[in-house]
Amino acid sequence: MNPRQAHPGMDIWVRFIAGEGEGTEERESLASHLESCSRCTKDTEFLQNLQRARRVPKWVAPPTELSSAARRRPQGATLPPAPTQPRNVRWAPADVRGGVSTASASRMVSRMFPQAELGIVAIPPEASGEWRIEGRVWLREADARAIQVLLVHDDHVIASTEVFDGGYFELEDVVGSGWSLELHLPTGETLRLEDPDA
Amino acid sequence: MSGASQPLRDSTGTLRSPRPTTNRQVSNRATPPVCSQCPSALPVPLTRPKRLPSTEELSDQKLLGQCADGDERSWTLLVARYENLVYSEALKVGLNEEDAGDVFQQVWLELHRSLPRIRNATGLPRWLIVATRRLSYKVAARGRRMVPSITREMVDPASLPDEELQDVETRMRLEQALDELGGSCAELLRMLFLQPKKQSYEDISDRTGLAIGSIGPTRSRCLLRLRKILEAIS
Structure with missing residues (x-):
């Protein structure tokens, strides 16, 4: 040199x-x-x-109509951020006597809190690999605002729905081990149920 | 060297995608379309945007924050940055174009739902790949598609190989830096470093109008500029 x-x-x-x-x-x-x-x-x-x-395989652009649709911001309610202090709720083995579920590994929650009463069943995946979570939430004090129900894994909101006082909800989705179900009450409190198998 | 200051030839619009029957085309960010009429399958010259906002203005962190605040333009920029990655990942795991399209749409809906809780903006490529793989499994399972490469473990974020992810992140940062670099420098570096097959100096000279002897010095200057931008991004 x-x-x-x-x-x-x-x-x-x-x-x-x-x-x-x-x-x-x-x-x-x-x-x-x-x-x-x-x-x-x-x-x-x-x-x-x-x-x-250079090792990354060739990237392919999506079809124009898909791209255009995705670039328009989806409409819909803004979901709440991750709760800072959720109240964790424990599942129990499902009570099959009432005919709530026949799946042996199902879990259920039936509890009363100062703000709400829950009746929720979680049915683990079978062939489809999808969890099914269904139930009702009753508010202790009448409130016309919706309860937001979120199926969450890490910082992914896998699915969400809104339900009003006493209404029925159902979420069905593929989600990895360690998920949680969050119930965001109109009062601002969050109840969280964690993956019973995790 | 005199050739060093010679501008690269502007050949915008001279060639067309080799697949006119479909509106899908090879990404203009990752790998340019290939010209079927050229003697050695040279990439189509790229049409560069007039000027992209600076890297700082376009950082994932800022875009995500602005998207969470409801900003339309930031959403559009964010999707534009990552749409090729998402769609390609869905195809890569083995889905057909129709199912990959379904997954593509669902990933953006999931991102929109998740905006308020994504804390680590630097991990956005990983976030998108994790969502794409899980949703690919879901679409395949719901449609009862028998795709051997799609397995249940794709639902688990930990199944994503770190090395693959690092390569993707490196590529994303590089694409971002090249967008900011722009112009003839970016075009030259894409030819030299992002083509799957190595380009010969003769091919590059033909494409760019640079004398073969000035490709090296020009490349050096462009690399130094690129590195500065990459350091700023990192």
């Missing part, structure tokens, strides 16, 4: 990363320089990242 190449230029490193000059003295000199030069190590890491990007 001559003095002007105290820090070889980007073009030299491009050829180096591409494996050019295998076995030559120049390449050995570059490799030796690289071992002790953090600046050039950054250069080569940057170039290796470029090479890495």
